[in-house]
Amino acid sequence: MAIENGHAVVLQEIDPSKLKITRTPTPSTLPSTTSLPFGIHHSDHMLILSYDPQAGGWSAPEIKPYANISLDPMSSCFQYATSCFEGMKAYLSPTSQPLLFRPEMNMARLASSVSRLSLPPFDTSALLELIKKLVKTEEKWIPRDEQGKALTGYSLYVRPTMIGTKSSLGVGASDKAILYVICSPSGPFFPPVLPSEGKVPGYIKPVKLLTVSEHVRAWPGGTGAHKLALNYSPGFLTQKEAERKGYDQILWLRREGREEVVMEVGAMNFFVALKRDDGDIDIITPPLDGTILPGVTRASILQLIQSDPTLFSSSFSSTTNPTPKLYAHETPLTMSQLDAWHSQHKILEIFGVGTAAIVAPVGATIVVPEYEQGIGPVAAAIRKIILDIQEGRVEWEGWAVGC
Amino acid sequence: MAIENGHAVVLQEIDPSKLKITRTPTPSTLPSTTSLPFGIHHSDHMLILSYDPQAGGWSAPEIKPYANISLDPMSSCFQYATSCFEGMKAYLSPTSQPLLFRPEMNMARLASSVSRLSLPPFDTSALLELIKKLVKTEEKWIPRDEQGKALTGYSLYVRPTMIGTKSSLGVGASDKAILYVICSPSGPFFPPVLPSEGKVPGYIKPVKLLTVSEHVRAWPGGTGAHKLALNYSPGFLTQKEAERKGYDQILWLRREGREEVVMEVGAMNFFVALKRDDGDIDIITPPLDGTILPGVTRASILQLIQSDPTLFSSSFSSTTNPTPKLYAHETPLTMSQLDAWHSQHKILEIFGVGTAAIVAPVGATIVVPEYEQGIGPVAAAIRKIILDIQEGRVEWEGWAVGC
Numbered sequence: 001m002a003i004e005n006g007h008a009v010v011l012q013e014i015d016p017s018k019l020k021i022t023r024t025p026t027p028s029t030l031p032s033t034t035s036l037p038f039g040i041h042h043s044d045h046m047l048i049l050s051y052d053p054q055a056g057g058w059s060a061p062e063i064k065p066y067a068n069i070s071l072d073p074m075s076s077c078f079q080y081a082t083s084c085f086e087g088m089k090a091y092l093s094p095t096s097q098p099l100l101f102r103p104e105m106n107m108a109r110l111a112s113s114v115s116r117l118s119l120p121p122f123d124t125s126a127l128l129e130l131i132k133k134l135v136k137t138e139e140k141w142i143p144r145d146e147q148g149k150a151l152t153g154y155s156l157y158v159r160p161t162m163i164g165t166k167s168s169l170g171v172g173a174s175d176k177a178i179l180y181v182i183c184s185p186s187g188p189f190f191p192p193v194l195p196s197e198g199k200v201p202g203y204i205k206p207v208k209l210l211t212v213s214e215h216v217r218a219w220p221g222g223t224g225a226h227k228l229a230l231n232y233s234p235g236f237l238t239q240k241e242a243e244r245k246g247y248d249q250i251l252w253l254r255r256e257g258r259e260e261v262v263m264e265v266g267a268m269n270f271f272v273a274l275k276r277d278d279g280d281i282d283i284i285t286p287p288l289d290g291t292i293l294p295g296v297t298r299a300s301i302l303q304l305i306q307s308d309p310t311l312f313s314s315s316f317s318s319t320t321n322p323t324p325k326l327y328a329h330e331t332p333l334t335m336s337q338l339d340a341w342h343s344q345h346k347i348l349e350i351f352g353v354g355t356a357a358i359v360a361p362v363g364a365t366i367v368v369p370e371y372e373q374g375i376g377p378v379a380a381a382i383r384k385i386i387l388d389i390q391e392g393r394v395e396w397e398g399w400a401v402g403c
Numbered sequence: 404m405a406i407e408n409g410h411a412v413v414l415q416e417i418d419p420s421k422l423k424i425t426r427t428p429t430p431s432t433l434p435s436t437t438s439l440p441f442g443i444h445h446s447d448h449m450l451i452l453s454y455d456p457q458a459g460g461w462s463a464p465e466i467k468p469y470a471n472i473s474l475d476p477m478s479s480c481f482q483y484a485t486s487c488f489e490g491m492k493a494y495l496s497p498t499s500q501p502l503l504f505r506p507e508m509n510m511a512r513l514a515s516s517v518s519r520l521s522l523p524p525f526d527t528s529a530l531l532e533l534i535k536k537l538v539k540t541e542e543k544w545i546p547r548d549e550q551g552k553a554l555t556g557y558s559l560y561v562r563p564t565m566i567g568t569k570s571s572l573g574v575g576a577s578d579k580a581i582l583y584v585i586c587s588p589s590g591p592f593f594p595p596v597l598p599s600e601g602k603v604p605g606y607i608k609p610v611k612l613l614t615v616s617e618h619v620r621a622w623p624g625g626t627g628a629h630k631l632a633l634n635y636s637p638g639f640l641t642q643k644e645a646e647r648k649g650y651d652q653i654l655w656l657r658r659e660g661r662e663e664v665v666m667e668v669g670a671m672n673f674f675v676a677l678k679r680d681d682g683d684i685d686i687i688t689p690p691l692d693g694t695i696l697p698g699v700t701r702a703s704i705l706q707l708i709q710s711d712p713t714l715f716s717s718s719f720s721s722t723t724n725p726t727p728k729l730y731a732h733e734t735p736l737t738m739s740q741l742d743a744w745h746s747q748h749k750i751l752e753i754f755g756v757g758t759a760a761i762v763a764p765v766g767a768t769i770v771v772p773e774y775e776q777g778i779g780p781v782a783a784a785i786r787k788i789i790l791d792i793q794e795g796r797v798e799w800e801g802w803a804v805g806c
Contacts, residue, residue, distance in 0.1 A: 039477070069473070069474055069475075069481075073583055078564060081484035168442050169560065170441055171642075222618075233483045233520050234519075237521045239576070267574050
């Protein structure tokens with residue numbers, strides 16, 4: 001609601017019934033699955049809508065051919081980084097239906113990011129309805145095998161983005177915005193292992209981590225708990241230096257007095273699996289203290305473990321006998337605590353989790369045992385169940401939502 | 404230098420000799436000086452150039468009609484906030500020559516921001532040469548009085564901006580960029596006081612500050628020492644809340660143990676003037692510890708004071724007798740220290756300094772004495788000398804650079 005000439009004006013909410021679909025006259029084809037690195041290709045169409053209080057609120061949504069966005073050089077997103085986004089994946093179910101994984105969690109997080117940046121609010125269920133229509137329109141962009149069937153680990157990555165478009169150099173909130181959703185067909189996040197590397201089938205290369213506390217990803221009172229564009233670029237310089245030194249990702253730490261607090265792994269949530277004296281396993285991740293991104297995969301793993309400690313038993317490799325129970329904990333983690341557990345031989349595995357990578361094992365640097373598969377049995381079991389749910393092979397509390 | 408097919412390829416640096424100027428067929432006119440709020444209007448032309456290693460490096464620079472920028476929705480600046488900028492002002496000298504204030508400091512800071520974001524580097528003197536040409540082209544956009552003479556406090560605000568334009572959702576540095584410079588004719592940063600408010604002539608309204616430590620502007624290991632787009636939007640929510648409560652700006656604090664460390668005032672550097680026992684005055688600002696923007700106005704004030712403690716004597720109002728000497732210090736400041744000085748009646752004035760506001764007095768909240776002019780005598784003296792140098796009435800070490 002806005003005030004105009006002394007009268008309250010009701011501003012238009014996002015209205016999916018006003019959706020206009022304009023199809024491209026020159027559709028492209030999905031690149032070969034062997035050339036699908038993360039986030040390079042885009043599909044034929046995008047969803048786009050804009051907010052302008054002077055124009056009455058949210059515009060009629062449009063699905064139209066993928067195209068450039070044209071903005072005033074003064075635009076808020078260029079000058080003051082008023083941008084936020086979401087990462088979602090559309091998988092193909094065994095019956096070839098496009099599935100989104102817990103998309104209402106992404107919508108809620110986007111709304112929270114938008115609010116943190118003082119961007120114009122939006123109706124989350126209206127946006128989700130439109131995203132489902134976009135995914136349905138772009139269905140053929142979900143990678144599949146030669147029989148047209150689902151291909152595990154492949155998906156159509158969906159990237160909702162909101163940018164502030166107020167044209168003013170005044171340092172303040174943007175009351176105008178563009179909300180757009182683009183799709184990118186993507187293979188597994190981490191590059192496949194070549195046969196020449198002599199690894200066992202299904203080997204997943206562990207991530208080599210560089211611990212960093214000189215540059216800090218997030219801090220209490222900062223924006224680390226929101227999915228803002230601005231949380232990422234400050235890490236690029238450090239990431240480049242890490243790669244030059246032969247590392248894959250950063251383990252982001254934060255100094256607190258004499259301690260180094262563990263926050264995240266690159267753009268993933270951090271998990272450690274600890275052997276308990278009774279043979280079962282503790283799964284620990286830092287709590288959502290304002291410096292940690294509330295990951296959908298993170299929350300799902302915690303909820304699955306909490307629902308039933310034996311849920312993952314059937315997914316453990318047969319060599320583990322008796323199969324351990326898993327127990328989940330959200331506990332602040334410090335490097336000295338990890339070192340102590342390491343010298344007590346308690347650390348079974350460390351892994352990062354996120355929408356793009358799902359579950360990625362951590363190798364070297366933080367010394368953890370080496371596994372023939374690259375990925376350890378705990379991370380592998382968790383990864384298997386999450387993927388089974390995401391790809392619609394296992395139904396779990398309606399988490400996989402059809403489009 | 405890049406490597407291509409095993410050969411080293413020298414990439415093109417910015418080359419001012421390749422500048423192409425295309426003048427608008429429809430030039431606009433400068434708005435009335437009574438309607439020049441900060442950062443709303445733009446001049447006729449912009450400077451633009453782009454960097455692409457695949458296209459050989461920096462493109463030929465162009466001064467062309469002000470126009471939208473068209474970008475791929477995947478662009479790095481939208482997705483990961485790879486944007487940085489500078490704020491400069493072109494003043495009109497008494498002989499009507501456009502002057503830039505210490506522009507090489509802005510160029511060096513932009514280069515440092517670009518490096519912090521892993522954006523492509525550029526030749527700072529080549530860019531400055533081009534900016535001078537742009538200012539010369541836009542000369543008529545510097546506000547002036549009816550006789551065409553300089554109008555104190557008015558200027559053409561110059562905003563160099565660099566944005567990352569790599570089209571990829573991969574979380575990493577952008578190897579492509581657009582560098583553009585736009586100009587905005589601007590009146591005094593703070594709105595003029597109306598006659599109906601019954602203030603003395605030349606009254607400058609003190610800024611009402613809300614102290615904030617729940618949201619934190621910058622932190623050790625963060626990006627507060629660089630002029631990145633991303634340092635600003637996290638403050639918009641807090642700024643909105645402050646305005647709703649009747650405050651003008653935020654005093655950004657950072658908790659360190661039990662202390663609240665003072666960082667900045669809105670987008671200005673923080674200065675406090677303290678009465679010494681000998682009648683002279685200490686001018687204190689926090690040191691450049693990585694959380695403080697290295698402001699050009701900040702550095703200039705410190706250098707002026709350090710060059711001669713009596714420099715400002717002639718600018719003090721005649722009521723101050725004998726005129727005090729000023730001594731500058733870079734010292735960490737905490738709220739408890741300010742409170743202690745306040746109860747010892749030592750605090751003469753608090754003010755913010757920056758390119759846009761120059762020198763802005765702080766009133767209420769942090770209790771400082773009230774002055775009839777709004778601005779206190781120390782801040783007024785500093786403001787006068789800085790403006791005298793910036794507007795070319797006083798020559799000082801070549802700080803005002805002709806275009």
